[in-house]
Amino acid sequence: MSAGWEVVIGLEIHNRLATNSKMFSGAPNAYGAEPNTQACLVDLGYPGVLPVLNTEAVRRACKFGLAVNGTISRRCVFARKNYFYPDLPKGYQISQYELPIVQGGELVIEDENGNDKRIGITRAHLEEDAGKSVHEGHDQSSGIDLNRAGTPLIEIVSEPDLRSAKEAVAYMRKIHSIVRYLEISDGNMQEGSFRCDANVSVRRKGQQELGTRTELKNLNSFRFVERAINFEIERQIEVLEDGGEIVQETRLYDSDRDETRPMRSKEEANDYRYFPDPDLLPVEIDDTYIEEVRKTLPELPDAKQARFVGQYALKADDASLLTISRATADYFEAAVEAFKDSPRIAANWINGDLSAALHRDDLDISESRIGPAELAGLLARIQDGTISGKIAKEVFEAMWVGEGSADAIIEAKGLRQITDSAAIEEIVDAVIAANPAQLEQYRAGKDKLLGFFVGQVMKETGGKANPGQVNEVLKSRLKKD
Amino acid sequence: MAGQQHDLHTQTLAELAKGLSDGTFSARELTEALLSRIDEHDASLNAFISVTADWALARADDSDAARSKGKVSALSGLPIIYKDIFCTSGVLTTCGSRILENFVSPYDATVVERLSAAGAVMLGKTNMDEFAMGSSNETSYFGPVKNPWNTECIPGGSSGGSAAAVAARLSPAATGTDTGGSIRQPAALTGTVGLKPTYGRVSRYGMVAFASSLDQAGVITRTAEDAAMLLSVMAGFDERDSTSVDHPVPDYVGGLGASPKGLKIGIVRQHFDAGLDAQCGARVKEALSALEQQGAKLIEVDLPNLDLSVPTYYVVAPAECSSNLSRFDGVRFGHRAEGAKDLLDLYCRSRGEGFGAEVKRRIMTGTYVLSAGYYDAYYLKAQKVRQLISQDFKNAFASVDVIAGPTAPTPAFKLGDKTDDPITMYLNDIYTIGANLAGLPGISVPCGFVDELPVGLQLVGPHFAEGAILACAHQYQQLTDWHQRVPEAYQ
Numbered sequence: 001m002s003a004g005w006e007v008v009i010g011l012e013i014h015n016r017l018a019t020n021s022k023m024f025s026g027a028p029n030a031y032g033a034e035p036n037t038q039a040c041l042v043d044l045g046y047p048g049v050l051p052v053l054n055t056e057a058v059r060r061a062c063k064f065g066l067a068v069n070g071t072i073s074r075r076c077v078f079a080r081k082n083y084f085y086p087d088l089p090k091g092y093q094i095s096q097y098e099l100p101i102v103q104g105g106e107l108v109i110e111d112e113n114g115n116d117k118r119i120g121i122t123r124a125h126l127e128e129d130a131g132k133s134v135h136e137g138h139d140q141s142s143g144i145d146l147n148r149a150g151t152p153l154i155e156i157v158s159e160p161d162l163r164s165a166k167e168a169v170a171y172m173r174k175i176h177s178i179v180r181y182l183e184i185s186d187g188n189m190q191e192g193s194f195r196c197d198a199n200v201s202v203r204r205k206g207q208q209e210l211g212t213r214t215e216l217k218n219l220n221s222f223r224f225v226e227r228a229i230n231f232e233i234e235r236q237i238e239v240l241e242d243g244g245e246i247v248q249e250t251r252l253y254d255s256d257r258d259e260t261r262p263m264r265s266k267e268e269a270n271d272y273r274y275f276p277d278p279d280l281l282p283v284e285i286d287d288t289y290i291e292e293v294r295k296t297l298p299e300l301p302d303a304k305q306a307r308f309v310g311q312y313a314l315k316a317d318d319a320s321l322l323t324i325s326r327a328t329a330d331y332f333e334a335a336v337e338a339f340k341d342s343p344r345i346a347a348n349w350i351n352g353d354l355s356a357a358l359h360r361d362d363l364d365i366s367e368s369r370i371g372p373a374e375l376a377g378l379l380a381r382i383q384d385g386t387i388s389g390k391i392a393k394e395v396f397e398a399m400w401v402g403e404g405s406a407d408a409i410i411e412a413k414g415l416r417q418i419t420d421s422a423a424i425e426e427i428v429d430a431v432i433a434a435n436p437a438q439l440e441q442y443r444a445g446k447d448k449l450l451g452f453f454v455g456q457v458m459k460e461t462g463g464k465a466n467p468g469q470v471n472e473v474l475k476s477r478l479k480k481d
Numbered sequence: 482m483a484g485q486q487h488d489l490h491t492q493t494l495a496e497l498a499k500g501l502s503d504g505t506f507s508a509r510e511l512t513e514a515l516l517s518r519i520d521e522h523d524a525s526l527n528a529f530i531s532v533t534a535d536w537a538l539a540r541a542d543d544s545d546a547a548r549s550k551g552k553v554s555a556l557s558g559l560p561i562i563y564k565d566i567f568c569t570s571g572v573l574t575t576c577g578s579r580i581l582e583n584f585v586s587p588y589d590a591t592v593v594e595r596l597s598a599a600g601a602v603m604l605g606k607t608n609m610d611e612f613a614m615g616s617s618n619e620t621s622y623f624g625p626v627k628n629p630w631n632t633e634c635i636p637g638g639s640s641g642g643s644a645a646a647v648a649a650r651l652s653p654a655a656t657g658t659d660t661g662g663s664i665r666q667p668a669a670l671t672g673t674v675g676l677k678p679t680y681g682r683v684s685r686y687g688m689v690a691f692a693s694s695l696d697q698a699g700v701i702t703r704t705a706e707d708a709a710m711l712l713s714v715m716a717g718f719d720e721r722d723s724t725s726v727d728h729p730v731p732d733y734v735g736g737l738g739a740s741p742k743g744l745k746i747g748i749v750r751q752h753f754d755a756g757l758d759a760q761c762g763a764r765v766k767e768a769l770s771a772l773e774q775q776g777a778k779l780i781e782v783d784l785p786n787l788d789l790s791v792p793t794y795y796v797v798a799p800a801e802c803s804s805n806l807s808r809f810d811g812v813r814f815g816h817r818a819e820g821a822k823d824l825l826d827l828y829c830r831s832r833g834e835g836f837g838a839e840v841k842r843r844i845m846t847g848t849y850v851l852s853a854g855y856y857d858a859y860y861l862k863a864q865k866v867r868q869l870i871s872q873d874f875k876n877a878f879a880s881v882d883v884i885a886g887p888t889a890p891t892p893a894f895k896l897g898d899k900t901d902d903p904i905t906m907y908l909n910d911i912y913t914i915g916a917n918l919a920g921l922p923g924i925s926v927p928c929g930f931v932d933e934l935p936v937g938l939q940l941v942g943p944h945f946a947e948g949a950i951l952a953c954a955h956q957y958q959q960l961t962d963w964h965q966r967v968p969e970a971y972q
Binding site for chain 2: 041
């Protein structure tokens, strides 16, 4: 669809910082309470009240800035963004304008061809969130819930370096992973803790100047980001190919209809009249502070992935999956600590069966029903040949539903692998004897029937026979005569 | 016999404190005496928006009971009135505006909290220019305040109700706020003492904001000594106001004895230009001579950008006010227009009906100077000039301890005289605005009369030099009795 066109995307990600209290008041910063129960007089914009900066929000923003190699402003200033809206109690939002806390920065994503691509970060600034207008359940009026009013956000603005919806999602996922690694945010997208606006434009390939952009507001899932951008790209190309012009406007993505459409004209020609907030002092940040924050930075996803590949000889893809979240990576390392023989097997199990089980039960890895040490116990029994990989899956499921440790389950269910060659030979002979037709065909050259015989042996032994030994014995017995 | 004292209303806070302490009279007797003064005289002045008689009597009784058990604090049983810009829990806080006509604050301002904790008894809330925007008290939704020295004249503003009430002996002390002269100018025009502390000296928490970078709470009293007593309680860091400064609070009363001998007093050449009424100038010069005779040295200083202070102020203050007053939108509190047909209609009519003409003028001016395309030319330029003005003061204070001059260019003028000409009205604050732009402490002290109307001497000090200007004002009051003169009708 986009042959001959180049897509240019920049994202503004709004990330709620998981501080205990709000950005400028002592009210709790928590999601999901009854409307207007977590808003104090400051949040309500009462006459005479004043904002007091939550320094923990500043620390978290610094942490983010350092994690993306940004420059922390030694002096940053809060500014008022003035506009009227019922969910904005003061008639202005306290944000940062000319002097944001983080300037510059970058991160690396994988582009569509699997190559590393650097994405620039223009800035990240601190601001307070607005409340919510509630339109459902009110007849002739709208409700206002100010619980969210004043909760701290960092807005992370990218350079227009993204060239496809897929890249945009990769970038957003990377930021999501970083803020969770840093533990500055819960990153919960359903609750709106992590959402973005996408600026999208297209231009003819080779054209220098940017096309007119539209802004897609409030995209709160990776899937919606991808769909909304793709819809918008197609729409813009279609308009331009039909000889039309793109109108610079704000558009909303409707996930039910999978389309974007212009928002009401509220935003049109808004002059926010930014000016420094005289109620707040400029924030002065010195090198000592920055170095102290830097010391608290954890190992970040890219570094961890590289280390996993080197230290544990993992494939890049496996390491990448394991480092998506800090909790997953920690789980892996704890499992490997208890089971040192094969990090690769541990990786396969975590990315495979464990991940599937978590997904099935909608659990986070921190809530896993099987802990890393217990998983290691299972892997050890595979490694030492007590059970086969196939039996291990059965043991895993039993562990998942709480039947005990791997050893206890193997014992209780009699799942120990049969490795006694005399016993295996006996069963193999019986199986061959019971299937003369297949034996004849095999000997006539139908090698594929080996699988049939293996299956029969396994069936007889309840899957407990050592598969390698079974293969070996079968091959030699089938050849006989 | 206790209770039969007829002169309680003429006593200063310091004198009343002694009387209470000596048991000459009780807090209840004092409170009753002043409430009856208010009852008798306020109709002619319109100085009060609310009188909190029941509350005051209950507090006075509490104070007497506590005192009988030996529990006494700095201001136990002493009366205070609050400009109606200070939020007071459970009592109307109107800010002189229709938009807050029925607003009852759920909390106390820090100033109120501190004075109450020290035992002060609130008698009521005073009239003011709407949202403190005015120099004559004529912009109040609750009608103008009259000057006790001549009820055809304005009392100055915006803390006009506080100044008139203290001048008429309805209360010995009042709080005020000063954004461009709103304490000092009415003090000058009513023959009272008005102190505006250093920006950040007193918490702004709970003061309805007009221009946040200029607003400062202070007091109106009859003596510098009383101002010192109150400031000692009000001053100090407040974690709820990020612009309040964590700077030690000295013993202001204890420091009042400092002699003017050797004090270097800066006289600003530009203060005595053509804009100053000649007779007012003469009174101010007499006051300066009196201080010189006590050993102070008069040294001429230059404030080269003084003439830019009024235009600078009228960019910065409206800009901040246009944003500060956005919260009055009819949604959560205050006046809400009836039967709004949509959101825009609700905003436009609630604000259109709720705000008076001067407030609207400043919101529009402020909105304009912050608008895209004008910001650099007005707001940013004004901030730069503000820096220059601050620097001028800094330079001057390199060679002098205080700067002295007139508080206002003329004595009180007639009601209605300047209401049609905002620029002339604004020029009334020419001598006071500089201290706000530079964040400096200033005090106005009575220094004589012109045509039976009071004139004020203004003393401005470096940052946190409240002690020095209070002492200088106090020493001057020891030499003069201007502050003891009582308006004829309010003896």
